Amino acid sequence: MWLSLRGDNGALEAGAFLERGARGVTSAANVHSGDWDAVARDDNARTELWEALGELDENCIRLLGIPEQGGAADAAEAALQKAGYRIVRENRPPSPSLQLPATWEGLIHTVSRNLRSNWGRRQRGLERAGTVAFRTVTRPGEMAVALDAFLELEASGWKGKAGTAILSDLRTQRLYRDFAQVAAARGWLRLHLLELDGQLIAGDYAVSFEGTEFLLKTAFSEPHEQLSPGLVLRGRVLQAAIKEGLDYYDFLGGPERYKLSWASQLRPRVRISAYRGAALPRYAYRSRLHPVLRSSIGPIARLARDRVRRLRAGSRR
Known part of the structure; x- marks a missing residue:
């Protein structure tokens, strides 16, 4: 409508x-x-x-x-x-975003000392583990193979097991494939790929539009979790966005920890x-009864969410 x-x-x-x-x-x-x-x-x-x-x-x-x-x-x-x-x-839940400075140095020296040190250490550790390559796919002719690799990576981890990966649902898969084709044709698509010895270990499905990059999906190889490929990828992506001359980086979604460590503001x-x-x-329920139920059930729901997080963390080790 x-x-x-x-x-x-x-x-x-x-x-x-x-x-x-x-x-x-x-x-x-x-x-x-x-x-x-x-x-x-x-x-x-x-x-x-x-x-x-x-x-x-x-x-x-x-x-x-x-x-x-x-x-x-x-x-x-x-x-x-x-x-x-x-x-x-x-x-x-508010959505995190980051106003990009003119240089990478201008960004890395404004984040926390712990993040700055951790990113540098993980970057060097990954380079010691093998040959590291970072590339960004933007053209329609290169998109299909790169997108397949990203989608397979996302489905290889806990999202695939939970049935929430893009490949888990045909309608969702069609949505992201069709949008990628349109975005690539219009010059918006940014498929960021981080590879170790030729193997994809982390990737972003993003778009760049009107001076802002928007992160739609991200994934990493869980067998390589000890190398923190997601953290290394985030720094490389932000470097690329700054080099492109973008003004903002929008993480979209909710305030997850890995986003908040880089973000400068919440929307x-x-x-x-x-x-x-x-x-x-229904108004009476939403305005009166629902808040009471939510405050009563909230602690139970939080315990359940914590339990799920622990199970997921255990499956990643």
Whole structure:
């Protein structure tokens, strides 16, 4: 579902992709797209689009992963409240990013002393283990073989065992393969590959667009975990981004530890759920009962997550 706003001359002023289902309208976002927002010519056009959304004949509207900065979330909430909706606004995990300096030295000397020392030590250790090669695939003609190698690497570890690797689902595989073709054709694709003695041991599936590199997927060889190939790769990738002249590096996703060690800022995100009419009982649950249940079950859930992490860590050794 495409909601659009056009000016008197027919030009597009604002638009948003949404999904309409039996339980209402939801932003077209899922686990593969942590951020979601409308596109708009300016703030006034964006506000008009949110007002148009509120005029739809829907009892429930859910907007997932809206960046809190810039006023988009506030404008959406205000427009939906004006349309008679009851609002539940929830914080979502923030997304890390990094403003890139002009030189690698300018970056490596701003991170923690521990990270700086660790990266240098792991880089030297990898070079002692064999012949190290780092390359970035961007062209359509080179993409297919490199992408196959990356996807096989990702599926070789715990993601493959858990069924969450890209190759574990045909629809997910088609999504990432098709997007890679489009991105390569438009000059956006960045497949970063780190090899040891000709074997792929770490890789990134990323895109570069409008001065920012976006990390979509990353993987490393678990049998080589003692060499920290993921850490070495991250430094090499950031070096390449700086050399390319990019301004930002966006890790996307949530605030995982390996991202936070490099990131210079966090992008807050929120989920806005709007209810009216027949959906008001769901509002009562989300605004009153759900927070109570979450605070009660939270400690149990954390114990379960810790248990899963320990099992995963054990499988990587």
